Amino acid sequence: MSKEITENQFPIQSLLSARLLLSPQLAKGRVYFLSDMSGVISLYAMNQDGSMPEPLLPVGLALQNPHIMRGYNYFVLPKLHKVLVMIDENGNENYQPCFVPLQGGIPEPIFGDKYKNEQLALAYCDIKKNIAYFFRDDRKTPNMECLKTDLATLETTSLGKSIYGNYFYGVNRDHSTVILTDGYTAGDNVLYVLRREMPERQLLYGIPIEKRAKGQEVKLPNIGTCNFTPDEKGLLFRSNIFNDEGSASYLSFNDPQNIVEVPIQGIRHKGSGELVDIRTVDGDRFLLEYNIGGCSWLYECQFRKNGSSMQVTVERTLCGLPPLDEGVLLGAEFEVQKRGSKPSIAYVLSFTKADSPAQLYLYQTETRSKAPRVLSRERVLGIDQRFLSQGEDASFTSFDGLRVSARLYMPSEDLGFKGPRPLVLYVHGGPQSQERPDFTWFSMPLIQFLTLNGFAVFVPNVRGSSGYGLKYMKHVDHDWGGKDRLDHIEGLKMLEKDTRIDSSRRAVIGRSYGGFMTLTLVSRHPKLWKAACDMFGPYDLPSFIYRLPETWRTYFYLSVGHPEKDREFLLERSPKTYLKNIKCPMLIIQGRNDPRVLEAESKEVVENLRANGVEAEFLVFEDEGHDVIKFKNKVLCYTKIVDFFKKHLNL
Numbered sequence: 001m002s003k004e005i006t007e008n009q010f011p012i013q014s015l016l017s018a019r020l021l022l023s024p025q026l027a028k029g030r031v032y033f034l035s036d037m038s039g040v041i042s043l044y045a046m047n048q049d050g051s052m053p054e055p056l057l058p059v060g061l062a063l064q065n066p067h068i069m070r071g072y073n074y075f076v077l078p079k080l081h082k083v084l085v086m087i088d089e090n091g092n093e094n095y096q097p098c099f100v101p102l103q104g105g106i107p108e109p110i111f112g113d114k115y116k117n118e119q120l121a122l123a124y125c126d127i128k129k130n131i132a133y134f135f136r137d138d139r140k141t142p143n144m145e146c147l148k149t150d151l152a153t154l155e156t157t158s159l160g161k162s163i164y165g166n167y168f169y170g171v172n173r174d175h176s177t178v179i180l181t182d183g184y185t186a187g188d189n190v191l192y193v194l195r196r197e198m199p200e201r202q203l204l205y206g207i208p209i210e211k212r213a214k215g216q217e218v219k220l221p222n223i224g225t226c227n228f229t230p231d232e233k234g235l236l237f238r239s240n241i242f243n244d245e246g247s248a249s250y251l252s253f254n255d256p257q258n259i260v261e262v263p264i265q266g267i268r269h270k271g272s273g274e275l276v277d278i279r280t281v282d283g284d285r286f287l288l289e290y291n292i293g294g295c296s297w298l299y300e301c302q303f304r305k306n307g308s309s310m311q312v313t314v315e316r317t318l319c320g321l322p323p324l325d326e327g328v329l330l331g332a333e334f335e336v337q338k339r340g341s342k343p344s345i346a347y348v349l350s351f352t353k354a355d356s357p358a359q360l361y362l363y364q365t366e367t368r369s370k371a372p373r374v375l376s377r378e379r380v381l382g383i384d385q386r387f388l389s390q391g392e393d394a395s396f397t398s399f400d401g402l403r404v405s406a407r408l409y410m411p412s413e414d415l416g417f418k419g420p421r422p423l424v425l426y427v428h429g430g431p432q433s434q435e436r437p438d439f440t441w442f443s444m445p446l447i448q449f450l451t452l453n454g455f456a457v458f459v460p461n462v463r464g465s466s467g468y469g470l471k472y473m474k475h476v477d478h479d480w481g482g483k484d485r486l487d488h489i490e491g492l493k494m495l496e497k498d499t500r501i502d503s504s505r506r507a508v509i510g511r512s513y514g515g516f517m518t519l520t521l522v523s524r525h526p527k528l529w530k531a532a533c534d535m536f537g538p539y540d541l542p543s544f545i546y547r548l549p550e551t552w553r554t555y556f557y558l559s560v561g562h563p564e565k566d567r568e569f570l571l572e573r574s575p576k577t578y579l580k581n582i583k584c585p586m587l588i589i590q591g592r593n594d595p596r597v598l599e600a601e602s603k604e605v606v607e608n609l610r611a612n613g614v615e616a617e618f619l620v621f622e623d624e625g626h627d628v629i630k631f632k633n634k635v636l637c638y639t640k641i642v643d644f645f646k647k648h649l650n651l
Helices: 003-009 443-452 470-474 483-495 513-524 541-547 550-559 567-573 575-581 599-611 631-648
Strands: 022-027 030-035 042-047 074-077 082-087 096-101 119-126 131-137 144-150 156-162 167-171 177-185 188-195 202-205 234-239 247-252 255-261 273-282 285-292 295-306 309-319 328-339 342-353 356-363 403-409 421-427 456-461 501-511 531-535 586-591 616-621
Touching: 022 074, 022 342, 030 074, 030 356, 074 119, 082 119, 096 119, 119 167, 131 167, 144 167, 144 177, 156 177, 177 550, 202 255, 234 273, 247 273, 273 328, 273 342, 285 309, 285 328, 295 342, 309 328, 309 342, 403 443, 403 483, 421 443, 421 483, 421 513, 443 456, 443 631, 456 483, 483 501, 483 513, 501 513, 501 631, 513 531, 513 575, 531 631, 541 550, 541 567, 541 599, 567 575, 575 599, 586 599, 586 631, 599 616, 616 631
Parallel strands: 022 328, 295 328, 421 456, 421 501, 501 531, 531 586, 586 616
Antiparallel strands: 022 030, 030 042, 074 082, 082 096, 119 131, 131 144, 144 156, 167 177, 177 188, 188 202, 234 247, 247 255, 273 285, 285 295, 295 309, 328 342, 342 356, 403 456
């Protein structure tokens, strides 16, 4: 296929024509969801039996991307006839809880200006009792605070503060007992309990960091959100205490330090991955979510307890089998309807794949054995499915024998490109994250746009990535730019043997930590690259950590390094130290309102590159934060990246 035909036939607007359908909720026969059909992410509702989506927020008011947001974007409150919505200002992540009428309207901050310029993240909401729990980050002190709010009266109670989080982790039916957690690094957390009669929280499980002896090794539990069992005598949750990939676990309040593993019967999936989450639905009914090879599985299960004997039994598979297979779950919520003595449960799901947009699916309460009903028909306009790349496994063995999962996206043969293809390495953020077959995330439309324009795209989940067990994820602690960097180099070496790829024409792109790794790779291995794109990536680790919000710093001190105590190490790992080695042209992309990687960090990169005589283009979005989510900005961003790579890779 000729260059001219490709450019005319596959504009980025075609890939972005499929609207996002995210974070669905059910309430009284209505489906609520997030979508970008107005050009920004906003809140919509429609009848579950079918109707036109109705906007609930004013045109132009943008919500945050739930992929990067802490907590929930919203909760529907049928008893109050309102929706609780979390709103920030153009990506600054200072979320403020607002009420909107159930039928839509102008958001009203529920606390007025009390928490202005602070971040309140919605951790949980009990829609039966209209009680919400928030994480409070005042942006001034290292402490995180947990708040409990009666949404009917707006009476708010502090449940305590901690520099390690004091995160809400679970609550019993009458809200008399709350589970809280402190987290130190990924997988390292302890549980606390706060009962109504207690003046302050008490340790429930684990060894607090301040009580650990110097050099003491602690088995990391990686305890997930805690669910009270029906008798409220214990907690059911996911942990890594018994299995590196996670297992169902039970804590008895009578013997909290002796957590036991709960067997699971009836799972349908095969392969390696992780148990992601366990959630209460109603009574003894729970949801189990797995990430297997990057793909989602969701099971409805029953928890049975008879004395000391316990078991979780799968009753049906909600996600993982056709048509909801080989993709990613983007939200799953339910509505419990009491019909006689037995509850009926309806589920609404959002699901996507690498080459197809998200759709909404409904499991009706009365059709438990049948496939879900499709509520949407989103599609990519103007591009035949056969032109999109499904990707292929490109996993490899790294320098030290570690298996690294990876995918290679080649241009479809139907596009007619001839000869070896130039290569783009895509590095995900986190680092404790994972690139998955998710068409709604920023990376996948970019990957598809690159393949449509003749590029091959290599996407490795190097050590430190989530989805492959706790041990694999912990590899990156105190080693940013170390063995994770070498994994990328080994993957590139493997691809040099692939005759479909022209390894003399290589580019690299990454976001956030992926931007850090992009800068690291082009500065430490300058001869490998013809071009690079850094999207809001740290380049000077000591200054980056100092610039973080106060509440973030404690985590980074423990997981990456302390700007003073570990300064020599952090400088050795900072791309800034090697910036003079960079030879290839660079595109730097930044959101003006980014609270995580400040504009000043990216501006310094550009200024130093230009001072060294390196071509450096700087693209700043005035109305974005640590992401690019608005339609007009996406069009510009994707187009700029692909044009930049085409120019410098001679495509």
